[in-house]
Amino acid sequence: MAEEITKCPKCGGEYVYFDGSLYVCPDCAHEFNPDDADVAKDSNGAELFDGDAVTVIKDLKVKGSSMVIKRGTKVKSIRLTDNPEEVDCKIDGSSIVLKTCFLKK
16 A cells, blocks of 8 residues: 555655554655545544534634634634635634644544
Protein backbone atom coordinates (compact mmCIF):
# COMPACT_ATOMS: atom_id res chain seq x y z
CA MET A 1 0.00 0.00 0.00
CA ALA A 2 3.00 2.32 0.49
CA GLU A 3 3.44 2.48 -3.27
CA GLU A 4 -0.05 4.03 -3.58
CA ILE A 5 0.86 7.04 -1.42
CA THR A 6 3.09 9.30 -3.46
CA LYS A 7 2.65 12.74 -1.91
CA CYS A 8 1.98 14.27 1.48
CA PRO A 9 -1.52 15.79 1.65
CA LYS A 10 -0.20 18.73 3.69
CA CYS A 11 2.98 19.87 1.92
CA GLY A 12 3.07 17.74 -1.24
CA GLY A 13 6.36 16.10 -0.22
CA GLU A 14 7.32 13.05 -2.27
CA TYR A 15 9.22 11.00 0.34
CA VAL A 16 6.28 9.69 2.38
CA TYR A 17 6.90 6.41 4.20
CA PHE A 18 4.83 3.97 6.29
CA ASP A 19 6.03 3.56 9.89
CA GLY A 20 3.83 0.59 10.78
CA SER A 21 0.67 2.43 11.80
CA LEU A 22 0.66 5.80 9.98
CA TYR A 23 2.19 7.42 6.95
CA VAL A 24 4.84 10.03 7.73
CA CYS A 25 6.21 12.90 5.66
CA PRO A 26 9.85 13.60 6.61
CA ASP A 27 9.68 17.08 5.06
CA CYS A 28 6.93 18.54 7.29
CA ALA A 29 6.57 15.76 9.95
CA HIS A 30 2.87 15.33 9.05
CA GLU A 31 1.48 11.94 10.12
CA PHE A 32 -1.68 10.70 8.43
CA ASN A 33 -3.84 7.70 7.68
CA PRO A 34 -5.07 7.78 4.07
CA ASP A 35 -8.35 6.10 5.12
CA ASP A 36 -9.14 9.09 7.38
CA ALA A 37 -8.27 11.75 4.80
CA ASP A 38 -11.86 12.90 4.27
CA VAL A 39 -13.03 12.68 7.90
CA ALA A 40 -13.37 15.87 9.96
CA LYS A 41 -11.92 15.47 13.47
CA ASP A 42 -11.68 17.83 16.42
CA SER A 43 -8.49 18.65 18.35
CA ASN A 44 -8.85 15.44 20.38
CA GLY A 45 -9.40 13.20 17.35
CA ALA A 46 -13.16 12.75 17.78
CA GLU A 47 -15.06 12.56 14.49
CA LEU A 48 -17.29 15.55 13.74
CA PHE A 49 -20.70 15.38 12.05
CA ASP A 50 -23.18 17.94 10.70
CA GLY A 51 -25.22 19.42 13.54
CA ASP A 52 -22.68 18.69 16.29
CA ALA A 53 -22.10 21.14 19.12
CA VAL A 54 -18.46 22.03 19.78
CA THR A 55 -16.42 24.28 22.07
CA VAL A 56 -13.62 26.65 21.00
CA ILE A 57 -10.35 25.78 22.80
CA LYS A 58 -8.38 28.97 22.06
CA ASP A 59 -9.11 32.70 21.70
CA LEU A 60 -9.44 33.35 17.96
CA LYS A 61 -9.19 36.72 16.20
CA VAL A 62 -11.54 37.04 13.24
CA LYS A 63 -9.78 38.34 10.12
CA GLY A 64 -11.15 41.63 8.83
CA SER A 65 -12.97 42.35 12.06
CA SER A 66 -12.31 43.48 15.60
CA MET A 67 -14.28 40.47 16.82
CA VAL A 68 -12.56 37.85 19.02
CA ILE A 69 -14.06 34.41 19.62
CA LYS A 70 -13.23 33.60 23.25
CA ARG A 71 -12.02 30.25 24.50
CA GLY A 72 -14.94 28.23 25.85
CA THR A 73 -17.47 29.61 23.35
CA LYS A 74 -20.02 26.92 22.54
CA VAL A 75 -20.95 26.59 18.89
CA LYS A 76 -24.11 24.68 17.99
CA SER A 77 -25.13 23.09 14.70
CA ILE A 78 -21.83 23.06 12.81
CA ARG A 79 -21.82 22.21 9.10
CA LEU A 80 -19.02 20.22 7.52
CA THR A 81 -17.31 21.66 4.43
CA ASP A 82 -15.48 20.06 1.51
CA ASN A 83 -12.25 20.59 3.47
CA PRO A 84 -12.10 18.15 6.44
CA GLU A 85 -9.99 20.69 8.38
CA GLU A 86 -12.75 23.35 8.37
CA VAL A 87 -16.35 23.65 9.57
CA ASP A 88 -18.95 26.33 8.85
CA CYS A 89 -20.96 27.76 11.75
CA LYS A 90 -22.76 30.84 13.06
CA ILE A 91 -21.45 32.84 16.00
CA ASP A 92 -23.38 35.92 17.15
CA GLY A 93 -25.32 35.89 13.87
CA SER A 94 -22.18 35.90 11.71
CA SER A 95 -21.39 32.98 9.44
CA ILE A 96 -17.79 31.91 10.14
CA VAL A 97 -15.49 29.10 9.01
CA LEU A 98 -13.41 27.61 11.83
CA LYS A 99 -10.46 25.23 11.74
CA THR A 100 -11.24 21.91 13.42
CA CYS A 101 -7.90 21.99 15.30
CA PHE A 102 -9.34 24.78 17.50
CA LEU A 103 -12.52 22.87 18.39
CA LYS A 104 -13.45 20.05 20.76
CA LYS A 105 -16.64 18.04 20.93
